[in-house]
Structures are given as structure tokens and as C-alpha cells.
Amino acid sequence: MPASRRILVPLVAATALALGLAPPAFAGKTLDAVKARGEVICGVNTSGPGFSSTDSKGRWQGLDVDMCRAVAAAALGSGEKVKFVPLNSQQRFAALQSGEIDILSRNTTWTLTRDASLGIVFAGINYYDGQGFMVPKKLNIDSAKKLDGATVCVQAGTTSEKNVADYFLANNMKYKSVVFDTAEAIQSAFFAGRCQVYTTDMSDLAGARTQTSKPDDYMILPDIISKEPLGPAVRRGDDDWFEITRWTLNAMLEAEEAGLTQANVDKMKAESKDPAIQRLLGVSEDTGKLLGLDKEWAYRIVKQVGTYGESFERNMGPKSALGLPRGVNKLWNHGGLMYSPPVR
């Protein structure tokens, strides 16, 4: 037999065997994969000041970054065991659907379409936001209803794009849209004057304004034209991982409600007689076992990352570069919307 035929037949047979024995592409059980890998892969924004951005030393920080670190602290023991994957608005869902990332923590709005048809589920809301407009001060606009005929910069594939279309349609106004795929491209075009209006979530607008050399030349209009509840999302079908993510966020809220802080959590763990705190920190009960974790899961979250309030203050509170008020993101017993089901 010639050499080529000697190779060909076994090759064809081997390929057929390999195809037939290929394991199913969707294996489930993210928690097992995360434990085996030793780190959580977290999808974040390429540049979202306050939510996920790198500092000058290349370390990731932000509200969404803290969310992932908290999940890693709960599931793997350390908030440092996270790999961050920056994604733009068009890659984010495909990355989660395909298994490239374990959590999408990328200031993503929770909507019915995204919850029901993309194969993902939202694990909670970590920031209640709304969509607004930013305009240069020299145009002398004080209300969004006066934007008829403007050129509007918006990011492709976001809820902002649809909301602005609805808003202008409902108010009988016309506009010209310029659509980019990255936040950096939009900000560059807006600050160069290509478009007169930049529309996205209010928190994004505040963050974008910190990126220009002349922040006082721009103003954010007071009108909020939509509800934008932002939160982390995980793949559909993996209930264990979903529960861990959901209850990590809830633990951060419960900890703040109970008066814990990163500084006092050790003392409280040793000395507190409050049954709620004892339960949360694993002193009296093991709530972690039910999630597939150990009993100190919430203690580690508070110790390594902090409570929700601390995370907020650190990343976007009044003393930070963004300077956003807590607003509706306060706890429910202080007049806000943040309400966690009890950790018991």
C-alpha cells in the first residue's frame, strides 16, 4: 500500500471516533469548574469608572469588581482569586453564554428580553440607575425636552440606544444618532464635539465627565428617562452558582444593615451577641453548607471586600472621584431601595 493510503484510513477512522465520543459542549456545574480552576473569571467593563476600571498600577477596582471579589471570597476563600476579562457592550452576552466567563458584572441593565431569551439570569441588582443626557454648557439647555434636532452619541446594543429612540418618539422630537461600539470611542467623539448630546446611565455620565480635562464645560441634565437596574448575571441552568452569586450580594447588604464593617467584623465575630450577626458570620449556624460553601463565607466577604455601603463609598461615593450620592441605593430602612431577604 502507498504511504498516503496507510495514513488516510486510520486518520479518517480516528476523526470519526473523536467526533462520536466528543463530550457534550455544555457541562454545567460552574462551581466545580471554578474550584478546579482556582479562580473566578469575571466579565467587566473595559472602562467604567466607579464600576470597573484599572488604577495606575493595573489593579481592578469598582463596584462590579468588588461584587466578583466577594463571590471569589465566598466560594474560593480569597477575593484575589479572580481573573478580570474586559468586555465591550457587544461581547458581553456571548462571553457569558459561551462559558468564557463565570459572572458578568458589567453594569448591565436587567430587562425581560435579557433575562428570558439570552440563556442568562440576573442574580440581583447592585445599583439602581436611570438614563440621562450630558450636554455642553454653552448650548444653554436645561431640559431634555429641548433636544429636538440634536446629534446624539450612544453605545451600540445598549438599553440606552432603545430608550433614547422611544423617548424622542414619544416627545415628537427628531435626532441623529451616532453609534459606537466602545465607551472610549463615544467619549472621544463627544468631547471632540462630533455630537452635542451623550446619553447613557447617569453613573456612566458622571464617570465619563471625570475623563475629560474640562469637566466644568459639561452638564448632566436632570431628566431621567428610564429605569436602569444594574446587576450581575450568570448562565441559566446552573442554580447552585446562581444562588451563590445572589446570596453574596444579599450578604453584603445584610452586613451593612447589621452595622458590620471591614474594620469591626473580627471584633463582632468574636464578641457580638446579636443572633443575626452570629448567624451571618457563621458563629451560631452554618448557612454556607446549604450553598455548597463553608460557614465563614459571609465573614470572608465582609473581611476582604467590605459591606455594600463600604464598597459604594469607596468606589463612587461623595468622597471619591465620581462623587455620586447614595440616592435610591440606600438601604430600605434609610429610604432607599436596597432590600435583602434575610440570611437565615
Next chain:
Amino acid sequence: MPDPALAPHFLRTRRGRALIYQALALCALVAAGWFLWHNTAENLAARQIRSGFGFMRQPAGFDIGETLFAYSSRDTYLRAFAIGVANTLRVALLGIVLATVLGTLVGIGRLSRNLLVRGLCTAYIEVMRNIPLIIQLFAWYLVITELLPAATEPLRIGPYIFLSKSGLQFPFPDLSGGLTLAVPEVGAFGITGGAAATPEFLSLLIGLTTFTAAYIAEIVRSGVLAVPRGQTEAAGALGLSRALTLRLVLLPQALRIIVPPLTSQYLNLTKNSSLAVAIGYPDVVSIANTTINQNGQALECVLMIMTVYLAINLVTALAMGWYNRRVALVER
């Protein structure tokens, strides 16, 4: 005649074996195709991701900045895709025409006896060929948006043509009504009315044209140089000037060598126009990306983009093939 009883068995003949191998290859191809389709459908169902083309009839919900025909956010995704295809064709066709003209001029310029012209053309080709296209697009876009005046104080060229950060706006026949001319006027936010060549369109067009022209220039030059020297000498002996030699003798014969690689460059230009999404021009890839992000049906949208580009490029290749055959038959 050879004895039929002594003929070898069918499977022992070359023809027989060839048939068997082809049948096996066909089976393997069908099996691979079936496996890919089945695996995809199974995984989509397992992850509960919606599939199918039904979404095309839903309202799109987003606006598009540049439209060749009427479109609003209440129109269907299908119409939005059609706008995207129209935008891609617009920039691709104009780009092909302009790149051919510029490329031919630069290519011939590189053959000039004038040192300055030759040097400039060589420098142009070397610079444009070696910088990635997406960088060039960003550069053109930044230049256009930084240097032009704001839309509220545009540069006037004549009474009705305005140049500003909103692009070049000019009067255009109003296709919806009667024989009226839609004229641009300066409003509170800039210029309304008329037709516009936006900075996105202009930078994409200029970027694609200059980039592809550099490649076309080299193709033209190599075609002209490949015509046998005897032709140039004979033309000279007949008293033709250099310009006439080029136009009447060299270029027509060079076309046989130029047209096939030129087809490739045209196809490349059309495909490169998909970089539009990086600078905000709403071509078909940009609109498909928005659609994917709105409803998560990545597979269907990517298949549609691929089909669109395949169709455009096949038509281009067919047209150039016909032209190639025409040019090839011209010689004796």
C-alpha cells in the same frame, strides 16, 4: 479486443477506487455538517437561547444615523438590515471607483521620469500599505472631527453647502415629495435638512480609498511594466509621445495582467468596510452587532452578515470576470 472475462474487478480499477474515495469523502463531509448543525441546535436549546429568524419581523427599537431611505425605530429589524446593506454598498461602490482612479494615477506616477513625482508616489505607497487600516481610519476620523468647526458655526461653501463636525451637508432632491430640493438650514443644534456626508462616512471613504489605492497602484505599475519592451519601442518608432504610448498601447495590454488582482482588491475593499463599526458608521456589521446585543441571536445575525458579504463579493467577482474575458479577447 481484450477478453471481458479477464478484466479486473471494478474496485481494483483506478476509476472504481476514485469513486469509492469520493463517496467516502462525501459521507465524511455530510457527517461533519450534520454534527455541526446538530451540536449547535442542541446547545442552543440546552442553554435556552432563542433561535430562528422570527425576530426579523419585530420592531427594531433603535435609530440609525444615516439612512438612504426612510427608516424609523418602529420599523422591523429586516428594514434596519436593509439600511445597513445600503450603507455598506454606498461606501463600497464609491470606494472602488475612487480607489481605482487614485490607484491608477499613483501607479503611473511611480513610472514617471520626474524624480519628485516618482518619489512622492513611492512614499505614498510605502506609507499607506504598511499602516494597519483600522489605525488609518481612527486617524482620519480624529483629524476630521478635531479640525472641522462645530455644527452650530459651520463653514459655508456657497449659499447651501456647509462643512462642519456634522460633515458635509448639501442640497439634495427630496425623493418623498414632488420635485423639491431639500436645502440644509442652520438650526439651534446645527444643520437640518438636505443630504449629508457625515464624518464617519467621509473618514471611512477616505481611509478605504487611500489604503486600497496604494495596493492598486502597485498592481497597475506591475501590469504596465509587464508589457513587452518591444511595444514601447515600436510606439516610439511611430512617433507617439510617452503619454499617448501609455494610454493607447501600454494600458490596454496591461489590463490583462491588472484585472485579476484588481478584483481581489475590490473584494478586500468591500470586506474592509466592515471596520466601519469602530468609527461609528452604521454599516451592516454595525447594525447586526446592535441587533445581536438587543436580542442575543448571534448565530442568525452573523450568518446574515456573511451572506450579505458573500453576495456582494460574488457579484463583484462575476462582473470583473466578465470584464476580464472581454479584455483578454482583444488581442490577436
